[in-house]
Amino acid sequence: MTTTIAEFFEGDLAPLVRRMADRPRGEGGDTDDDRRETRAMVWEGLAGLGALDGTDAVSLAELLGSVLYQGPLLDTLTARELFPDADLGQAPVALAVGSYDDQDGTISARCDFVGFAAEVDHFAVVGGARSALVQAGHPSITTRRHEETGRGELYRVDFADTPVTTWAGPVAWEGARVRQAAYLVGLTQAALDHAVDYAKTRRQFGRAIGANQALSFRLAEMSMHVDAARLLVHDPDASGHAAATLAAAADLARTVTTRTMQIHGAAGMRSDDDAQLYYRRAAAESVRLGTPSQLRQPQE
Amino acid sequence: MTPVFTPEQEGFRQEVCALLCEDAVRAEIAQSRRMPYGQESGLLDVHRRLGKLGWLAINWPERYGGSGATIVEKAIVTEEMIRHGVPENVHSLGVDIVGNAINLMGTDEQKDRYLPGLARGETTANVLFSEPDVGSDLGSLATRAEPDGDGYRLTGRKIYNMKAQHSDFALCAARTSTGPVNYAGITLFLVPLGSMGTVVEPVWNLSEERFDLITLDGIRIGREDVLGEVDDGWQVLNRVLPFERTGLDHSAKAERTLAALREHAPPGCEERLARLETRVRAARLLAWRCIANLHEGKPDEIHSATAKWYTSETAKEVSVAAVELLGSRALLDARDPDAIADGVFDAAFREAPGLTLAQGSSEIMLYFVATSKLGLPS
Numbered sequence: 001m002t003t004t005i006a007e008f009f010e011g012d013l014a015p016l017v018r019r020m021a022d023r024p025r026g027e028g029g030d031t032d033d034d035r036r037e038t039r040a041m042v043w044e045g046l047a048g049l050g051a052l053d054g055t056d057a058v059s060l061a062e063l064l065g066s067v068l069y070q071g072p073l074l075d076t077l078t079a080r081e082l083f084p085d086a087d088l089g090q091a092p093v094a095l096a097v098g099s100y101d102d103q104d105g106t107i108s109a110r111c112d113f114v115g116f117a118a119e120v121d122h123f124a125v126v127g128g129a130r131s132a133l134v135q136a137g138h139p140s141i142t143t144r145r146h147e148e149t150g151r152g153e154l155y156r157v158d159f160a161d162t163p164v165t166t167w168a169g170p171v172a173w174e175g176a177r178v179r180q181a182a183y184l185v186g187l188t189q190a191a192l193d194h195a196v197d198y199a200k201t202r203r204q205f206g207r208a209i210g211a212n213q214a215l216s217f218r219l220a221e222m223s224m225h226v227d228a229a230r231l232l233v234h235d236p237d238a239s240g241h242a243a244a245t246l247a248a249a250a251d252l253a254r255t256v257t258t259r260t261m262q263i264h265g266a267a268g269m270r271s272d273d274d275a276q277l278y279y280r281r282a283a284a285e286s287v288r289l290g291t292p293s294q295l296r297q298p299q300e
Numbered sequence: 301m302t303p304v305f306t307p308e309q310e311g312f313r314q315e316v317c318a319l320l321c322e323d324a325v326r327a328e329i330a331q332s333r334r335m336p337y338g339q340e341s342g343l344l345d346v347h348r349r350l351g352k353l354g355w356l357a358i359n360w361p362e363r364y365g366g367s368g369a370t371i372v373e374k375a376i377v378t379e380e381m382i383r384h385g386v387p388e389n390v391h392s393l394g395v396d397i398v399g400n401a402i403n404l405m406g407t408d409e410q411k412d413r414y415l416p417g418l419a420r421g422e423t424t425a426n427v428l429f430s431e432p433d434v435g436s437d438l439g440s441l442a443t444r445a446e447p448d449g450d451g452y453r454l455t456g457r458k459i460y461n462m463k464a465q466h467s468d469f470a471l472c473a474a475r476t477s478t479g480p481v482n483y484a485g486i487t488l489f490l491v492p493l494g495s496m497g498t499v500v501e502p503v504w505n506l507s508e509e510r511f512d513l514i515t516l517d518g519i520r521i522g523r524e525d526v527l528g529e530v531d532d533g534w535q536v537l538n539r540v541l542p543f544e545r546t547g548l549d550h551s552a553k554a555e556r557t558l559a560a561l562r563e564h565a566p567p568g569c570e571e572r573l574a575r576l577e578t579r580v581r582a583a584r585l586l587a588w589r590c591i592a593n594l595h596e597g598k599p600d601e602i603h604s605a606t607a608k609w610y611t612s613e614t615a616k617e618v619s620v621a622a623v624e625l626l627g628s629r630a631l632l633d634a635r636d637p638d639a640i641a642d643g644v645f646d647a648a649f650r651e652a653p654g655l656t657l658a659q660g661s662s663e664i665m666l667y668f669v670a671t672s673k674l675g676l677p678s
């Protein structure tokens with residue numbers, strides 16, 4: 001399945017996917033509508049190719065990171081684990097994390113940094129002793145998009161006595177954490193590849209900048225760290241160490257994307273260069289399920 | 301070496317702080333950091349206020365709009381402006397780099413013509429060195445200046461410069477002759493912007509301030525617009541560089557971000573904050589060591605490289621650590637109504653990569669220290 005999905009992302013689609021949720025800032029380019037269309041098309045494609053089955057989800061997550069996919073798929077996989085009996089069809093679901101009040105079949109909560117809130121069919125409100133599935137689009141729900149570094153589709157969502165369609169226990173975060181770690185490994189590898197390509201082609205002082213050991217050794221070191229992180233996420237025992245693995249992948253993603261920026265020089269800061277995209281996406285994705293120090297606290 | 305300030309200097313710092321803390325000034329600064337996407341501020345009222353007092357370029361002679369003070373007072377102004385969040389590129393390019401070069405190396409006519417406007421905060425200037433194929437290796441620049449009567453015509457492309465849209469003129473490096481040593485034969489020119497023969501195109505980037513690509517299409521420059529000697533621009537650059545590479549701008553930025561981080565960090569970050577705090581203190585000491593060297597008329601290239609590397613790497617580390625320690629909250633932009641610390645973390649994070657590149661990249665500083673200080677083979 002992952003191979004077919006990898007083929008789906010190749011070719012002309014790749015650059016569109018990398019910016020499928022990146023809102024331009026003064027520079028023009030594709031409109032929000034174009035990007036939303038790309039996201040809808042990618043969702044159909046992924047669902048059609050079996051991405052919602054939940055098999056081989058770690059490899060899938062790594063692939064999604066490597067193409068810089070941005071959309072509700074990873075949240076949806078977690079929601080499907082959490083509500084195995086709900087009839088979700090192929091509908092996208094967003095995880096909304098926050099503290100909440102629930103009474104008589106309704107829920108009230110304020111949740112920040114909810115992904116793709118404007119285009120999912122359901123929210124899974126999680127973070128407390130039990131989890132609630134609610135239908136998106138209910139008038140009791142209000143959303144506001146955050147203005148943030150990632151320039152992505154992150155929202156504040158307020159639920160005010162929103163009817164709950166299904167209840168479940170608390171989220172078991174292990175699966176989501178391992179998939180997020182795998183996503184970050186994919187993203188990190190892609191950023192590193194981008195840096196290696198540039199180090200081979202950019203010339204200063206009469207030779208490729210990558211001919212300098214200051215850069216080539218740093219690149220080699222990063223590639224070894226990515227190698228190690230990849231083994232951690234694919235280890236059969238990964239879910240036993242999910243939080244620590246995610247923290248490590250998050251730290252590595254920030255380090256590698258920061259160094260990718262350095263290797264690219266001023267050119268990497270350009271809006272039309274992917275180096276800055278990896279850097280900003282890594283910032284947003286690396287703290288999405290908690291900061292590394294929260295993840296490294298002893299887990300209950 | 302702790303900077304020791306005289307009571308007068310301490311008093312002056314307090315006066316500068318008082319001005320920068322006035323409500324109207326704070327409101328203007330906050331506003332300038334919350335411009336609609338795609339726009340950015342140029343010179344502000346606060347620059348003109350400081351200019352009127354003779355503080356903006358306080359170390360320049362009075363006849364050019366300064367107060368005849370020393371580099372120490374200038375550094376106090378710069379440090380406080382950055383600590384208080386005044387967007388600094390427009391000032392550092394105009395006064396600290398271009399104006400300073402004219403003050404040190406310009407003719408009396410050039411000083412009369414350019415310095416008073418810069419010192420009053422009414423005009424500014426930008427720097428046209430980098431080219432699409434020329435970054436770290438400035439010696440290989442390709443922009444040509446060809447003799448034309450008693451002047452020159454400039455042809456080439458300059459990129460990754462900033463603030464062209466707000467600048468009245470530029471300091472431009474171009475090749476006047478070729479020879480075996482590539483940095484010989486470079487000349488610096490004072491070039492009017494916005495005139496025939498220059499085309500400015502925005503190059504959007506991740507920070508709050510755009511880059512520009514400037515095409516010089518045969519613009520004519522008079523002989524009187526050469527700064528320093530023909531073919532000897534490298535001399536001017538070397539003379540000006542220690543003023544540019546004190547690291548004070550970066551250490552002040554690191555302080556500002558760290559102060560906000562300390563305020564917003566959740567419990568459990570104490571050890572990390574303590575480490576960052578020591579780094580930031582050391583960064584400031586390295587920067588002030590360079591200021592002290594300049595004050596004594598003894599610029600030290602190794603001290604400059606050390607300060608540039610250490611302060612910029614520190615500022616970058618603090619910015620990235622803020623995201624790590626605060627999580628998603630740190631990512632909110634100043635334009636988000638719920639942004640913490642007026643969005644300083646997001647802005648710092650997007651600015652951070654440039655700090656270790658501009659004014660000499662970290663690797664170039666490392667190379668210099670490895671070879672010149674440690675004597676390792678090159």
Ligand SMILES: Cc1cc2nc3c(=O)[nH]c(=O)nc-3n(C[C@H](O)[C@H](O)[C@H](O)COP(=O)(O)OP(=O)(O)OC[C@H]3O[C@@H](n4cnc5c(N)ncnc54)[C@H](O)[C@@H]3O)c2cc1C
Pocket residue numbers: 202204205209212214215262263264265266267269393426427428429430431434435436437459460461462653654655657658659660661662663664667
């Ligand atoms: C925020 C910002 C503002 C700027 N403002 C201006 C401006 O006003 N005017 C202007 O003219 N320019 C400006 N620049 C451009 C700046 O001068 C260049 O970024 C700088 O000279 C480095 O060049 P480069 O970015 O092309 O990187 P490159 O020189 O292409 O280098 C790419 C990477 O390779 C490394 N590298 C290069 N050579 C070696 C080596 N021998 N050994 C090891 N590593 C090496 C570099 O350190 C860097 O990490 C600005 C840049 C930035 C980021």
